[in-house]
Amino acid sequence: MEVMEEGNLMDRVQILLQRDLAYYEEHQKVLQERLCSEVVGGQLDFPHHASFASVKLVSWWEGEFVAAFHKPSDFLPTVAEKSGAGTSDDEAEAAVVITSVPEEFARLTESSAAQLLEHLHTLSQEALDHADLTVLTGTLGAAALTRNALWCYNELLKRSSDTSGLSLHNSFKQFNEMVEALAERLLDLHNRLLSLYILQDADSLNWEHNQAFFEGQRGSFIIQMWWLYMQGTREDLWNTVPPKTAQRVFAGMLNESLTILTVRYSQATPSMSRGNLVVIDISNLLLCVRHLLPAICTNKAELIGLSNQNKVVRDIHSKCHELLCCLITRGCPLAILYKHFRKPGDPVPIFSERPVTPAPWYMVVSSHCFTSLPKDKYTTKDLPDKTAVALDLTVLMAQPEASWPLLLKVLMMRKSLLSSLLFHHLIHTNPAKEEKSLRKEAPATAEEKSNAKTCLGFLCAGNCRMKGKDRIEEPMTQTACAVIHIAAMVGCIGDLGAVLQPVLECPTSEIKTLWGCCDGRQVWDEHGHPAWFKALTRIMAPSLEPAVKNALQNKCSIKVLLHGVAQLAECLPTTLYGASQLLEDALPADVRPLGGSVLMQMVGAALYSVMMDLGKDEATAMAEALCNMDKRKYHSQIKEIKHAFATCFEEMGDKGDAFSTVEEVPYIADIYVSHLLLTESGKQALKTIYKFLQHNMKWILGQLGALDPNEVVPPMRTPKLKPPDPPKLLHSMFNIGAHKFDELLTGTWNLDWKGLLQTPLSLTPKKMWTQLTYRPEFREPQYLNEHDKKVVETISKYFSHHHAQIS
Incomplete structure (x- = not known):
């Protein structure tokens, strides 16, 4: 226009x-x-x-x-x-x-x-x-x-x-x-569409009909159409509406529609032919909510119901708890109910007050993450390490925009479990071979073909594309460098040591590959350095640049340059000195670093990189002289640098276990991530890892043991290629994640009814009796055989003893 x-x-x-x-x-x-x-x-x-x-x-x-x-x-x-x-x-x-x-x-x-x-x-x-x-x-x-x-x-x-x-x-x-x-009008419009068109179906909602719906071969269409609409709307909102607004709208849709469904199914009075339909629909509904809920949560505590700060999430957990109680009461076989309610004096655990534990409904539909239902007080710290990381990772990847504090928390929590996992696999991946095979399967994206420095979108400042050396590196190498960068910049020595464990304990066959960078003769070979060494030297390089420029401007010697490096030691993260000591202890016998120490090898590689980037003849000459630096000639300068780094390390100290509190004190992650985002390298590291997680979410969940049992662990994918395609329409319509609809009906999902009745759910006798009277067996006993009639009569007598509570 x-x-x-x-x-x-x-x-x-x-x-x-x-x-x-x-x-x-x-x-x-x-x-x-x-x-x-x-x-x-x-x-x-x-x-x-x-x-x-x-x-x-x-x-x-x-x-x-x-x-x-x-x-x-x-x-x-x-x-x-x-x-x-x-x-x-x-x-x-x-x-x-x-x-x-x-x-x-x-x-x-x-x-x-x-x-x-x-x-x-x-x-x-x-x-x-x-x-x-x-x-x-x-x-x-x-x-x-x-x-x-x-x-x-x-x-x-x-x-x-x-x-x-x-x-x-x-x-x-x-x-x-x-x-x-x-935003309110958008929410109202979606809620009207849901309530008037999606959640209405005269055939499946005809509870009193004496003929089974669809001959008893499937659940109702309502849950299936609701699931499909919620998935499609979530994708549309994520791609069109401002992220925070999109999240609020989607949360309102989920909460409002779940209110309608909860009231409908908790008050349904089906006929004998359609009694099982209510149970099948509720089971499908709970499985659907499990996949939709992460999109509106901010952490794993909200996801599993251990936090009440988010009102909408709290309401959804309450409704799902009500649906679980309804599922147990409506779906539990009469024979199991009879064993629990045949003697009026016997205590029934389901009536006990529910302790502070993860939401029972979530553990029921996520049984592959929770081996058992806890009965005592339970916090997020009690979760197994891999489960805790997987839950936070699930929330992170479901958000409409990247949450950098949550990303940092996921990378560093539980002794840097995820960072260690990623780095271990990345350094043993052959990027060239891996990506060559993957490119045969997927064509290059428009971003790969384009050499533009910006996206040309409004408000673009040119920071949305990779710059400098990162643009020409393999994505796997970029990701490995990013993992080390974050561990070194915000973690403690323990974090960095945990991530570098594959290097510190590498087998003899891989010494040349992983440790060749520490040989004094390889200072110049920047492109041949492994990812972990590149990351450490790139952290050093910007802080050492003033010393190089000063030496070139004043035509100083290598000795003056090294003296300047010693003065800049306090500008570098103390973790680097700790890392050099860890590497020093693990240094193979046949590797001889520059100046006799790994610290000097790192300093030398960083200085060489700065000099070559300047591109001047004087810088090149100084770089060559640096590569031939004699330990005996520069002994005092090397000693000065080591002493300066050691002094800074002792004065500033290590962070120790401070970062382990990131799960308990959320603002710590905010502080660290704000520090990272102030630098271009830190910002790029976060973006690189986030992109890798987007491409490899299922692979990572598989490594953490949290992938759904029905899914096969896919191979690691390169972030440079197109992300995995979303599920096809038909797959989304007939599957809930990796599960097919109506698993309870087909018998592929077997609920432990006895265990559920033994779980404290704060269910009152009055509520349970009300739900039992909605069951067709209690309303139409004339259709039962003599045995089942006797069971219903016994259960009814049990609840008659609670008449004071029921009436």
Whole structure:
């Protein structure tokens, strides 16, 4: 769409909105632009897409800001950096406007925002009138982008000394309210579709019918269609709506629809022919919720019901608990019920108060993760290591956006179990061979073919693609480097030692491969270094760069350079010195490092890398001299460096077991991840590992022993290739994860009814008797044989002794 880029802002805005509305009326959709993937989500909850009108208006606001304050706001990196990254010619022109004043900027922004707000109101009303989800989500994205821009500009006005009394708070508040209102309307629309169309089926809901549904060969269509709709809607929300908003909408859908289903099945009074249908549907429903619940949780404590902080998740656990009680009462065979309720004086564990344990319903449907139902107090610390990691990993990969604190927690929890697992397999993988075979199966993606440095999305600052040496390395090597980088930067010596265990205890046959990098003659061979050594030297390199530049600028000798390195020792993570000592102790006898120590080998490799990156003749000459460094000639300088690193290590100390508290104190992960995200290398390491986990989720669960028994552990996949395709429509329709529908009916899922009746569930005799009276055996005893009639009579007598509680 072409728009006028010159003239008064208000005139341009009026024309822009007129053309945007005309485009909608002609095509019945909103013209949208994609935002850079790097900015989607976050604290401000940026959308995936925003309307062309909102994108253009925000660009014009930036131009007005530059004119008023004579500096960029940094909200639009394309204008601020002038690098051309993600900048169109129109946007570059828009940044050049006449000189203005802050008061004029505030007035124009507020007035134009009011016009856009009115325009979005019109579009949203059209979307609601026609139940058009595409237009509604497009309008929501536009409002979210504009809200975030207004928030940023308002913060800049508050901090500026020249803008006393100026504020955009009212405009921001209006757009924030609009985003919340549109999210509510989106939720209402989905809930109406669910309740009116998905959860209604006259045939399967005809409980009183004397003929079995579908001849008793399957459960009802309702749960199947609900499952399919929830899966499809989750994918749509994740790809269209701002992540946090998408999560809230999906949580509301799941909670509301589960309320309807819980009430329906807990109050159903089926005939003798359809009594089993209720039990089959409830079992299917609980299995479905198990797969949907991770998407709205923030950690494993919420997932397994050991946290009450999230109200919606708490409500869902309560409803699932009610469904489990209903399943037990309705589905338990009469013979087993008779054994538990034949003597009025016998205690029944199911009536006992439920202790603080993981939600029983979740353990029932996730029996491959829980070997038994705990009866005493139980916390997340009591979970087995592999189960704890698998549960948090499941929550992490179900989120609409990457949760960096949770990712860091998963990598480092339980003595860096996952990091150690990943590194062990990655260093024994032949990347070239692995990827050559995989490329035969999958064609190169568009990202692989493209040499562009940016994604060209709106707000792109050029940070969404790999840079420097990482771009030319194999993905497996990148991932191994990333694992070591994170362990060294935020872990303790124990964490790093656990991750490096395969190197420290490598067999004789692999000494040359894993330890050749520590030979003094291999300082120059940066490309031949293994991933773990590359990661350690790359952490060193940025901090040692000042010493190299100073030596080159002043034409100093190697001795002066090494002296400068000693002075910079306190700028490096103390973990590196600890790592060098671990490696020193495990150093093979035939490997002789530079300067006689692994620490000097690491320092030398880092200095060589910095010198070669500078690309100057002087740097190259110094690099060659460094490779030929004689231990005896530079003995005092080497001793000085060792002493400096050792002193820093002793003064600052190791983190010890501090990081083990990451499971108990969530903010610790936030602190460490904020430190990582401040550096480009740390940010890239997190993104690399997250991408690897996306491609290899099932493989990792298989290694942790938490993969569903019905699934085969797939091979490790390279992140450079296309991620595994989502399940086909027919597979999603007839399968719940790796399980087929109606497992309880077919007998492939056998519930331990005796164990369930022995589990404390806080079920009162009154509730249980109410559910029992809904069973057709208790309402229609005339259809039973003499034996079953006697069983029903005995159970009824048992509950008659609890008449005071029941009446």
